[in-house]
Every structure is written in C-alpha cells, then in structure tokens.
Amino acid sequence: MARLAKVSKKTVSRVINDSPFVRGETRERITAIMSELGYTPDPQARGLAFRRSFLIGLVYDNPSSQYVIDMQQGILDAVRELGFELIVHPCNRRQPNFLAEVRSFVERQKLFGVVLPPSVSEDEELNKALIEVGCPYTRIASISLDEPARMVVTHDHRGAAEAARHLADLGHRRIAFISGPDMFRSSHERRRGFAQGLADRGLKLQPKYIKEGAYTFESGIACAKKLLAMDAPPTAIFAGNDEMAAGVYRAAREAGLEIPRDLSVVGFDDSAICSKVWPPLTSVLLPIREMGRIAATKLLVEGGLRERIEHPEVSPTLVVRQSTAAHREA
Amino acid sequence: MARLAKVSKKTVSRVINDSPFVRGETRERITAIMSELGYTPDPQARGLAFRRSFLIGLVYDNPSSQYVIDMQQGILDAVRELGFELIVHPCNRRQPNFLAEVRSFVERQKLFGVVLPPSVSEDEELNKALIEVGCPYTRIASISLDEPARMVVTHDHRGAAEAARHLADLGHRRIAFISGPDMFRSSHERRRGFAQGLADRGLKLQPKYIKEGAYTFESGIACAKKLLAMDAPPTAIFAGNDEMAAGVYRAAREAGLEIPRDLSVVGFDDSAICSKVWPPLTSVLLPIREMGRIAATKLLVEGGLRERIEHPEVSPTLVVRQSTAAHREA
DNA sequence: CTGAAAGCGCTTACAG
DNA sequence: CTGAAAGCGCTTACAG
Known part of the structure; x- marks a missing residue:
C-alpha cells in the first residue's frame, strides 16, 4: 500500500473511487505518488x-x-x-x-x-x-x-428507405427485395423501410418481388435465381445484407446479366466484400x-x-x- | 457456504481444486450438494x-x-x-x-x-x-x-509449397509471387515454401516475378498491375494472402484477362471471400x-x-x- | 475530511 | 483425511 509514503489506505481508496470526501491537496499528493509508483488497484480485490x-x-x-x-x-x-x-x-x-x-x-x-x-x-x-x-x-x-x-x-428502416429512393430515382420500377430470416427484427425493419422509401417516390413494393432469404450467401443466390427467372424480372434488387447481395452477383452472372447495366444491386452492412467484388457494391453503412x-x-x-x-x-x-x-x- | 449442509469449507475447497486429500465418499457427497445448489465458486475470490x-x-x-x-x-x-x-x-x-x-x-x-x-x-x-x-x-x-x-x-511454408506444386503441375512456368510485408514472418515462410515447391518440380522462382505487397487488397492490385505489365507476364500468381489475391482479380479484370483462362490465381487463408468472388479462389487453408x-x-x-x-x-x-x-x- | 475494524469468498500453510 | 487461523487487496459502514 502506498500508504507508507503518505496517509492511510482508506484515503487512498477514496481517491481511487473519486470520493468527494478528500481534501484537494491530499488527493493530489496521493495521485502523484500513485502514478510515480505505477500503482494500479487490483481489479480482483476491488471486484470482491x-x-x-x-x-x-x-x-x-x-x-x-x-x-x-x-x-x-x-x-x-x-x-x-x-x-x-x-x-x-x-x-x-x-x-x-x-x-x-x-x-x-x-x-x-x-x-x-x-x-x-x-x-x-x-x-x-x-x-x-x-x-x-x-x-x-x-x-x-x-x-x-x-x-x-x-x-x-x-434505425435500419432509414437506410433501407434511402436505398429504395436511390433506386427509384435511377428510374427503376421493377424493384425487388430479398429479406433476411423472419426471426430477425432487422429483416422486418429493412423491409418496412424499403417499402416506405418506394412509397416516398410513389412506388409500391410488390409482394411477388419479395423473397425471404437467410442472410447467407447461398440464400442470396437462391432468391435471386427465382427473381431473375420471372416473366418480368426486376431491374434492381435490394438485398437485406451484403452476403445475400454477393449471392445476387453470382446469380446474375449465371443468368448472363451484367451489373449494373442489366441489374442494379444494393446491399446492407457496407462490409469488406463491398469493395472486393466487381463492380463494387452499393450498400447501407451502419x-x-x-x-x-x-x-x-x-x-x-x-x-x-x-x-x-x-x-x-x-x-x-x-x-x-x-x-x-x-x-x-x- | 455449502458447508452447513456438510463438512467444513476447507474440504469443499479441496474438492473444487481436485486435491487428492479427500476421501472418495466425502468428495462425492460434496459434489452432489454443489451441483444441487448450483453452486459455483466465485472466480474473483479464487483469483484473489x-x-x-x-x-x-x-x-x-x-x-x-x-x-x-x-x-x-x-x-x-x-x-x-x-x-x-x-x-x-x-x-x-x-x-x-x-x-x-x-x-x-x-x-x-x-x-x-x-x-x-x-x-x-x-x-x-x-x-x-x-x-x-x-x-x-x-x-x-x-x-x-x-x-x-x-x-x-x-508451417506456412508447407501450404505455399503445395500451392507451387499445384501450379507447376498445371503446366505453368512463368509463375509469380506477391509477398506480404517484410516485417511478417509469414511473408518469408510463404515465399520460402513457394520457392521450395517450385524447386520440387525443377522450377525456379525468378526474382523478377516477386513483388512485395502489404497483405492488403490495394497492394495486391498494385503488385499485380506491375506483374501483368511485364514483357513476359506470369500466367499464374500466388498471393501471400486472400486479400491480395482479390486485388489480383481486380488487376486482371482491368487488364482484360480472364481467370483462370488467362491467369491462374492462388491465395492464402481460405477466407470467406474465396467463395464469394468469381471464379471462387483456390487458397491455402489454415x-x-x-x-x-x-x-x-x-x-x-x-x-x-x-x-x-x-x-x-x-x-x-x-x-x-x-x-x-x-x-x-x- | 480521515482512521481502525470487519468483511467480500476463497486459499494457503499449519496443526491435528 | 479434515479443521481453525490468517491472508489475498480492496471496500463498506462506523467512529472520530
């Protein structure tokens, strides 16, 4: 205990815990000694x-x-x-x-x-x-x-709404959404926000353009395949996260579509893959x-x-x- | 203390710490009580x-x-x-x-x-x-x-050697290596192993085909660009990690090369990107x-x-x- | 504003 | 094989 060098150990404890019951002078003196000795209170003892x-x-x-x-x-x-x-x-x-x-x-x-x-x-x-x-x-x-x-x-819905407006402003009308699994709140929020964003531009998120994925790469591929095989396939897809967006890339390639010429894609998370895939992925950053x-x-x-x-x-x-x-x- | 239910607290401590000085019967009795009460010793007190x-x-x-x-x-x-x-x-x-x-x-x-x-x-x-x-x-x-x-x-060198033999066995002769930064041991080990693997097949890792990167995506692009701009560019590149390999993909695309038709690429780490880029990246798994x-x-x-x-x-x-x-x- | 006592829940020697 | 004592390094009431 640094007490030897000074007052009592009780006071030292008071200093450590920022108690108001210590005179300024005393506190300074103790603080100085502590940093000089490199003293740090034992977290285990304190915890006990x-x-x-x-x-x-x-x-x-x-x-x-x-x-x-x-x-x-x-x-x-x-x-x-x-x-x-x-x-x-x-x-x-x-x-x-x-x-x-x-x-x-x-x-x-x-x-x-x-x-x-x-x-x-x-x-x-x-x-x-x-x-x-x-x-x-x-x-x-x-x-x-x-x-x-x-x-x-x-506030995931805000980011999703921004993505929706972005796509709408680019002139897209057939816009799809690949959602995360039902048990995640974020899936619903992102979907809600996306629908809202489209509504802001006078558009509607059509049920047939909604697919439920699992936030995984594979589920992104599967959902995108279904969407791209439709009679009037979407020209833009918003995936609930980047993993699934990467899956959309894969499906687009297999369908012979070029991004963004034939298909616009937006992800969510702004993860590391965004800049590593080609073309770099537009995404929502949290x-x-x-x-x-x-x-x-x-x-x-x-x-x-x-x-x-x-x-x-x-x-x-x-x-x-x-x-x-x-x-x-x- | 579970002692009330049984013997003394000292013995309980002995049981917790697997001391041999406890009779089997006593130990069992105490263990039973402990699990019944859901008793777990306090890690802070023990630590102290x-x-x-x-x-x-x-x-x-x-x-x-x-x-x-x-x-x-x-x-x-x-x-x-x-x-x-x-x-x-x-x-x-x-x-x-x-x-x-x-x-x-x-x-x-x-x-x-x-x-x-x-x-x-x-x-x-x-x-x-x-x-x-x-x-x-x-x-x-x-x-x-x-x-x-x-x-x-x-043993990173082993994986690198395997990569080298793989490329050599595919018939490649102009084979390049993009190393990690000099300050990482792994950079040297992977390079050493790669050179060894080529030597196993009677090939030599030529100095002009070695570039030092920084284990980053950007450095992978930069190194690959230099390599691909050479008079006799490599037909295969082994990158010191997957990040840089992803950079090689980018550079290859910009150079109008198709992987693997015009250029074979191998990474190291077997990270998540391997299966998300196209074509999926051959890599060394640790x-x-x-x-x-x-x-x-x-x-x-x-x-x-x-x-x-x-x-x-x-x-x-x-x-x-x-x-x-x-x-x-x- | 400061100190002497008791305790946090465990353990290590020390005796039996 | 088992128990009573002292201590780990801090803190909280309790007195001054």
Whole structure:
C-alpha cells in the first residue's frame, strides 16, 4: 500500500473511487505518488469488495465476424481508459441450455454489464433473466425494445428507405427485395423501410418481388435465381445484407446479366466484400464501432461513472458505389 | 457456504481444486450438494487468493476479423468447460506505448495466460516482458520461435509449397509471387515454401516475378498491375494472402484477362471471400479455430490443469477451387 | 475530511 | 483425511 509514503489506505481508496470526501491537496499528493509508483488497484480485490467486477461482457450470436470485431473495438474505445476489460461470449440461441448458460456466465463473473447486439438483443427471455440477476445491459437493435437508457437503436428502416429512393430515382420500377430470416427484427425493419422509401417516390413494393432469404450467401443466390427467372424480372434488387447481395452477383452472372447495366444491386452492412467484388457494391453503412462505443458508454452511465453521452444517436448511410445505375429500357 | 449442509469449507475447497486429500465418499457427497445448489465458486475470490485469475487473454494486432473470431472460438472450445473466460485485447504494435500497455494489462489482470497470434507473437520485446512479469503464453507463428510447449507452429511454408506444386503441375512456368510485408514472418515462410515447391518440380522462382505487397487488397492490385505489365507476364500468381489475391482479380479484370483462362490465381487463408468472388479462389487453408484450441490447451497444460494434448500439430491444406487451370499456350 | 475494524469468498500453510 | 487461523487487496459502514 502506498500508504507508507503518505496517509492511510482508506484515503487512498477514496481517491481511487473519486470520493468527494478528500481534501484537494491530499488527493493530489496521493495521485502523484500513485502514478510515480505505477500503482494500479487490483481489479480482483476491488471486484470482491464491490461484489461487482470491472468486466464488460459481449454476448453475441452473429454470423458476421467484421461486425463482432468492430463492436469489440467500439466497446473498448469507451471503457479502456477506465481500466475495464472485455470478455467475449459467443453463443448459440438455438441451443437448449442457451439461457441458463448465459445467465450463469454473467452471474458468476458479476459482470459490470453486458452489451447485446442482434439477435441476442431481441431475446426477451434472456432479457428477463438479466433483470432477474441484476446485470445491467445495453441492447442494440433496429428498433426500440426497451427504455432509451438501455438501447442503441440503429434505425435500419432509414437506410433501407434511402436505398429504395436511390433506386427509384435511377428510374427503376421493377424493384425487388430479398429479406433476411423472419426471426430477425432487422429483416422486418429493412423491409418496412424499403417499402416506405418506394412509397416516398410513389412506388409500391410488390409482394411477388419479395423473397425471404437467410442472410447467407447461398440464400442470396437462391432468391435471386427465382427473381431473375420471372416473366418480368426486376431491374434492381435490394438485398437485406451484403452476403445475400454477393449471392445476387453470382446469380446474375449465371443468368448472363451484367451489373449494373442489366441489374442494379444494393446491399446492407457496407462490409469488406463491398469493395472486393466487381463492380463494387452499393450498400447501407451502419457505424458499428460507434454503436459499440455508445452501448458501453450507456453501461458506464448506468454505473454512475459517466455523466451522459455526447452523440447517443446513430443512423445508417447509403454508400453509393458502382453496382447501381440508371434504368435502361430493354 | 455449502458447508452447513456438510463438512467444513476447507474440504469443499479441496474438492473444487481436485486435491487428492479427500476421501472418495466425502468428495462425492460434496459434489452432489454443489451441483444441487448450483453452486459455483466465485472466480474473483479464487483469483484473489490464488494471486492469479481465471482469465485468458487474446492479444492481437491482426487485420483479419475472421481470423480473430475463429481464434476466439478455438480458445473458448478448450477452456470454457473449466470456467475460464476470454478477454480480448486488440492493440497496435506500432504505437509507442504498446509494450507498456500490454504489460500492464497482463499484470493488472493477473492473467492465467495469453495467446499471441501473428504478428504480436513475433515481438521479442513483448515476449521478454511477459517472461518478466511471469505470465504464461502460447505463441502462434509460421515457424518455431520458442520451446514447443509455448508454440503452435503453423508451417506456412508447407501450404505455399503445395500451392507451387499445384501450379507447376498445371503446366505453368512463368509463375509469380506477391509477398506480404517484410516485417511478417509469414511473408518469408510463404515465399520460402513457394520457392521450395517450385524447386520440387525443377522450377525456379525468378526474382523478377516477386513483388512485395502489404497483405492488403490495394497492394495486391498494385503488385499485380506491375506483374501483368511485364514483357513476359506470369500466367499464374500466388498471393501471400486472400486479400491480395482479390486485388489480383481486380488487376486482371482491368487488364482484360480472364481467370483462370488467362491467369491462374492462388491465395492464402481460405477466407470467406474465396467463395464469394468469381471464379471462387483456390487458397491455402489454415485451421485457425483448431490453432486457438491447441494454444489454449497448452496454457492449461502449463497451468497443470491438463495432462497433455491430443493433436498438437497443425498443417495447412490447399483448397482447390476454380481460379486455377491448366496453362494454355498463347 | 480521515482512521481502525470487519468483511467480500476463497486459499494457503499449519496443526491435528 | 479434515479443521481453525490468517491472508489475498480492496471496500463498506462506523467512529472520530
């Protein structure tokens, strides 16, 4: 204990925890000694005494590695300077012991809080369990599912609407949508937004031009094949994510269509593949790292370690590349 | 304490830590009670007393998200059942405080051990620091840099050699290599293996057909452009990783070349893009998840929690897809 | 504003 | 093979 060099260890503890009951002078003296000795309080001991650790959990069940990595970075951006660490907890919602497993994880580790990206964020059972064990959380989802203090809403529908208007403005009329799986909120939100965007331009999203995929490359191929085999095939396709959009590329190639000359394509996620496929894919960008930062900051606010947040809002943006072009009369 | 229901708390502790000094009957009785009550020892308290936590660290500075995610999974495959958790620690080797930062991280958290994938695994400074603070580690690298108990060797050269023989067997003679950056061990290993593989077929890797890239898409484009602009351009290119191979695709397209008819391409990593580009990319697969599993298991062995490992060896495999074809006389 | 006591839930020596 | 004591490094009430 740096106390030998100074006062008592109780006061040191007060300094560490930013207690107001320390004289300015005393605080400065102690702070100086601490940084001189390179002293850092032991997180395990603190955790034991607090009955709460300094660990943030990221519980995810997400197919996209880039999403997870970006989110991890964002969370760390927010909490690293405070000495928090990030425990990652991949899991599988379809596994029977999923709930019990996650629950025991957060309970055992006495997590400071957990960040829940889709689709675990949409699991109401899990949510109830977290409340029961008293573990703070932030849910990230396309629409609000909880009180604002515990949500990061990504407003996917806005990005989808922008994509729709973009295609409409290029003169397309036969416009198709490949949705994600029904069990994902984002599938519905992206579809809703897309329909709304078309409506903004006086167009309608026709049911026959809607196919349900699974957010996978293969499902993108399958859906696109069906669409392109129609009597009046679409001249533009909006895929619910980039994976499926890449599948549309494949199907278009097999059908002998050239993108964007014969078919315009838009994806969602603005992932790494967008710039690697040819032509580069127009896509909707979600600021994932920023979302992670905000989610973690909300945990800090809830824990009383931060006052409030600067930019608590997040919104998708359409990144126009070369996979979309003006409609050409056949 | 479950002691009320039974003996003393000391004995319970003995059971938890697998001490041999407990009678079989007593042990069974206690184990039964524990699982009945759903009792799990508090990792923070245990850590405090042990002066060592039950946390594994993954320190990485890696551009590929898929790599990191797979490795995380592999580590968890090995340690989850023992109640360990995984703390991720992305970092930047080029940052001036890199060493001090990582060091303070492992020291503060009293990590049970850390897993070091490339390129942090190749940092001798960091290695020294870890030894100084007494933190166990496993290094993952293309060649052996440490005692076997602390290494997972990926033998990249073998995979590169296989790629070379594959191209040679297809009849190619003007074969080029785009290397990764000089500071990565893997760059040299892949180059060495590739040269060896060509030598196995009586061919020579000509210096003029070697270009140094940076493991990025853009550098792949740049290097490929130079190669394809040569008087006697290569008919096959082996890129040091898939990112750069995707860059080769782009350059080939701009040069009006069709893959694999006019140019065969091989990548390294067998990443997700392989199956999404057209034609699907032939690539060298490294079993990353398995590597993570082995690395973590070695940490457990070192900690005395596991006897030994089943399959401690790992080797690359060539996955042949449609980006390579027999050489066509011009 | 500051200190002496008791405790967080476990463990390691030390005795039986 | 099993138990009573002291301690891991911090914190929370409780007194001054």
